[in-house]
Amino acid sequence: MKNNNSIPTITAFKSSPDRGRGLARDFRVRWALEEVGQSYNVQLETFEELKKPPYLALQPFGQIPAYKENDLVLFESGAIIFHIAEKHSGLLPAEENARARAIAWMFCALNTVEMPVVEFSTFFFFEKDKSWYNDRLPLAEERIHSMLKKLSTQLGSSDWLEGDFSAGDLLMVTVLRRLESSGVLKSYQNICGYIFRAEARPAYQRAFAAQLAV
């Protein structure tokens, strides 16, 4: 790894639990950096290292990614991407109200949308062998569809959430992709098209290839 202080460093899994499907949160930051054309270094970490004091000093919850840039250390993918969007053009609109709206979509992706997505996907992937799984599944499905229906209505036939592609779309797509293998997205054609459009972006593809190479 080069020691060039002007190039930021992000942390990523040495061996990602999703086996290269780009669902770990370093992918969001890689994609944002590719969108603005900023090169970066990667510091790979094992699961064991994430739990130890040196890493916890960078990231208090032992999660991926942390971000280092000169004497600034940041954590939370949303905050890192906001920092990148403030330093470079291309991720947030310049006009004041449009910028505030795009930031609202960033928070929406990470709160209103990611809360039920993580709850559902955790249940779907990690509680399948539990005694309560079949009884509780209808409730879990009701909750995720309640959110997806509203998101689908809001998206309508637009290419992106509001105006041009923004950091709000980048975060929203990475959050929604966590549902892909569960099958719940298949009844929302416009959401599937939205994810597909995002995945076709050259910056997305460069970021995907970079995380897969690890």
Add this chain to the structure above:
Amino acid sequence: MKNNNSIPTITAFKSSPDRGRGLARDFRVRWALEEVGQSYNVQLETFEELKKPPYLALQPFGQIPAYKENDLVLFESGAIIFHIAEKHSGLLPAEENARARAIAWMFCALNTVEMPVVEFSTFFFFEKDKSWYNDRLPLAEERIHSMLKKLSTQLGSSDWLEGDFSAGDLLMVTVLRRLESSGVLKSYQNICGYIFRAEARPAYQRAFAAQLAV
């Protein structure tokens, strides 16, 4: 309600589901506005109105609060508070790196912390009568304590998360308060003290009285 365009308007429940305990998300925004000394108008909404097109045009997920200021409409409490923090001093540090860190704590409160908090509190309050409740409770408790332990370690004996009180603390405290009546916080004395310090702030108390008056 006055029609003064320079004063923002927020939406709130006509009849809050928490009966005035300040757990609805309009409280966060009221508190932020009180911290910076900005007066505001309140537009009260019934549950029925939240599901209808006029309200969904303000807030696509039919949630409380939405925020109106001249021709800007915002949603997501995090985004509204960030907008207030950019317009006024008092919620984010001026120094660049400290500001980026405080923004990281805002995202942390609304993502890393609020995800398990909402999952746990929804389970605790709304699934108590379900057949799976007792069997699943240990797993739900393990998840919430895993996060709380790390937060408690990070907080240590500090008054606030990092340096002076910031929008990161404001959001973190409102998120943590959702756990108060579940009893899971009682083993984290420093977190309880942190919430207590926040609740003692004059701006908190003014905001609390204002939402209670409704």
